[in-house]
Amino acid sequence: MATDAAFVEQEPALFEASVRVAIAPMHAAPWVTSQMISQQLAGHRVEVVDIQGDWARARGADGYDGWMHHGFLTEVSRNGGDNDLAPVSLGCVTADGADGRRALPLRARLDVRERVESGDVIDAANVELRFPLDAQAITESAKRFFRGTSYLWGGVTPWGADCSGLVQSVFALHGKQLPRDAWQQGESGADAGQDMAALRTADLLFFSDREDHRATHVGIALGPNRMVHLALGRGGYGIERLDDLRDPYVVKLRERFLFARRVLHER
Numbered sequence: 001m002a003t004d005a006a007f008v009e010q011e012p013a014l015f016e017a018s019v020r021v022a023i024a025p026m027h028a029a030p031w032v033t034s035q036m037i038s039q040q041l042a043g044h045r046v047e048v049v050d051i052q053g054d055w056a057r058a059r060g061a062d063g064y065d066g067w068m069h070h071g072f073l074t075e076v077s078r079n080g081g082d083n084d085l086a087p088v089s090l091g092c093v094t095a096d097g098a099d100g101r102r103a104l105p106l107r108a109r110l111d112v113r114e115r116v117e118s119g120d121v122i123d124a125a126n127v128e129l130r131f132p133l134d135a136q137a138i139t140e141s142a143k144r145f146f147r148g149t150s151y152l153w154g155g156v157t158p159w160g161a162d163c164s165g166l167v168q169s170v171f172a173l174h175g176k177q178l179p180r181d182a183w184q185q186g187e188s189g190a191d192a193g194q195d196m197a198a199l200r201t202a203d204l205l206f207f208s209d210r211e212d213h214r215a216t217h218v219g220i221a222l223g224p225n226r227m228v229h230l231a232l233g234r235g236g237y238g239i240e241r242l243d244d245l246r247d248p249y250v251v252k253l254r255e256r257f258l259f260a261r262r263v264l265h266e267r
Helices: 124-130 135-146 163-173 248-256
Strands: 015-019 023-027 036-041 045-052 055-059 065-069 073-076 088-095 101-104 115-122 204-207 217-221 226-231 236-241 257-262
Touching: 036 065, 045 065, 045 073, 115 124, 135 163, 135 217, 135 226, 163 217, 163 226, 236 248, 248 257
Parallel strands: none
Antiparallel strands: 015 045, 015 073, 023 036, 023 065, 045 055, 055 065, 088 101, 088 115, 204 217, 204 257, 217 226, 226 236
């Protein structure tokens, strides 16, 4: 995903809010028909920095701003508990004991009243152990959780995501926060060159279809000449062999390739 939205000057927050629904859209403007530019997930907190009628301009953990309807949010006090300790969904269905039932996507956080009916969750304390900040583990998560995902502009979950939403969500699961948009992610980490045959697992590859060569697409390297990504041209999830010149789509990707970035530190 790439938009012309950028980080705005960081205004002080008016208050904090918690997302009360499974997935809450973030819009480019304070009306429901405006473009969805990202999403926030159940149990995640945002900082509200502006109010217009029923709409709040909210800032997520990645510093990204978007407009959210107040119906998706519940105001919380800054010392009103640590939602970072809430169990994390890996894709589950829950019930709350009051005839409430909902499906929660990857990385949503459960409410204390919810019990799991099906699917998988993990205690917050165990996330780092199960999902280490390791290149091979990161790519395995991308393949495990996002296989079959359809392309959705602004999406960040296996129920629908864009290219940078996949990258951000997978790295966040493994404890590394990356910016939201492809062009922003392209400014992260260290230069990994322009040789696709020299890529390391979990390097990020950037592409552009713009005249100014601003990054508009990103994928995760699976090693030399291989990449997993979510692409409109594939309809969603795909694994590419970037040396397969018989594939017209791969040829187009190679023409649009800009550079690679290494966002994991050497160990």
